[in-house]
Amino acid sequence: MNFNHLRVFYESARELNFSRAAERLSISQPAVSIQIKQLEAMLQVKLFNKIGNKVFLSGAGKLLLEYAQRIFELENEAEKAINEVKEIKKGALHIGTTKTYAHYLMPNYISHFHALYPGVSIHLSEGSSLEMIQSLFNMQNELAIVASTEYPKPLQATAFGEEEVLLVASPDHILAKKNSITMKELARFPLVMREEGSATRKAVIDMFKKMRLSPAILYEASNLEFIKELLERGEGASFIVRSAVEKELSQGILKEIAISDVSITMRTNIVYVNEDSLSRIARAFIDMLLIWQDE
């Protein structure tokens, strides 16, 4: 069926007057006559009966009108729904992050975003940086928030905010007694380290390398909670991004040990396939991140 014909039929059937239907459609009356004649020819059914000057719907016409009504209702609904997506009143955003970000960084951002766009549901998935990058390619996620700084070729990334990586330990730990410490001194103290592949670990090791040092490793663990548990018991010191230990610092459970000669930071990157193909929601999320990083 030709929906152009159907739309002309629909208005004509509602008005039962071709001239007025033409006005509503902003076309000329002969256009209406022709379109309806064509539709009747296509369907091989008379849709209107004309008696004298008046137009009536035939049985088939009445039937078709019901369907036309439902079809154009759906059309309106669809346009409304699309507009809501455009205005970010509705929709979904799939973000992939690493564990640390998911736990300590994202909650704030997400609740802030939710306040701005209450109709949008955010789906957060966790995994390694590599997995999250992969998830961009198969469209499972639209954004990946990771710390690594190099990505496969077609990907694009935006840096937002800088995370301090703090040296922390129990207030009872020997290091906590010192006012500050140099990297060289630190190299003598065994550290608790994140697992291989962790961005934090990479940042720390890189910094040691840069100073032509190498750290002593007490334990290696992938679970951040577990590491904090160890530290609280006085078992060594570790580098952790500030946002992940903010609570423990303010509670006095852990203490920051100032490093006098360097400061380790990590850039957070929001990665996506292509700037141009970002949804409005994703764009809004990125915008929010960029504005919020300064606060």
Added chain:
Amino acid sequence: MNFNHLRVFYESARELNFSRAAERLSISQPAVSIQIKQLEAMLQVKLFNKIGNKVFLSGAGKLLLEYAQRIFELENEAEKAINEVKEIKKGALHIGTTKTYAHYLMPNYISHFHALYPGVSIHLSEGSSLEMIQSLFNMQNELAIVASTEYPKPLQATAFGEEEVLLVASPDHILAKKNSITMKELARFPLVMREEGSATRKAVIDMFKKMRLSPAILYEASNLEFIKELLERGEGASFIVRSAVEKELSQGILKEIAISDVSITMRTNIVYVNEDSLSRIARAFIDMLLIWQDE
């Protein structure tokens, strides 16, 4: 929204491959690309994301696909429904008749028609010949089955079958003793007559007039059942169409009195506004009447 665009989008979204969508639509691939580009421009939303060689639906695209699905389902349903009307598998026929026909003539025809087209519902309305003719103009009825022989100008009519108008009386009535009677003799016997406006009355009176006679009237009544009641009690004789007294004749409650010099008949007419605007159902009904009249 442009439904041409939507149809192209629909196939593309199902295939997630523009070239295959083009095949399904029997158009070239560039046509698909262009149509989708236009739709995206109209809606101001990206519907597809392209990553390398692969095509994915965007959030808005997924949303639109759902609506498109429902719209094209409705389209199919509509076409199916229209076809059922075309094949007279479904539909309604509104017929207007006079009381006598409705009671004695139509039941047979209608049950026969129903056997042929079980999906069609027949709506029978009763009224005077004039009212039924009126009902054609305001489209309340599509067909009128009446006996009158002249109609307002745009109407068309088909005669079908001929109804004998019989002189009947109780077997105990004086006239019933005679083997036959002439009109001239009959003019002396007071008759029970149908009301003014009745087609039967008109046929009888016309016949008397033609013979330069005028009948004696005993009673006048509009209700045929009432007239038969009177006759059965021996109160006079009356002219009644055969089909309306067939039962009483076979039961011997009433008796036909042969008229030797004339026979009164009434043509039944099926009247409609215009041959060309008749629905297939109405046409089928007329066809059935014309075939059935010979049996």
Added chain:
DNA sequence: ATTATTCCATAACTTTTATTTATAGACAAG
């Protein structure tokens, strides 16, 4: 790794479809 193949985008051109203007004819109402 180089080649072949798949797939979408773009441009210029053609065909098809929709629409317009002009006009006529049928009714209906004053």
Added chain:
DNA sequence: CTTGTCTATAAATAAAAGTTATGGAATAAT
């Protein structure tokens, strides 16, 4: 019986959809 209101038709025009040809990017195959 004339005037205004409708729809139908024809010829011409405008708009939309579609085509062919071609390029480039990405994947798959040799």
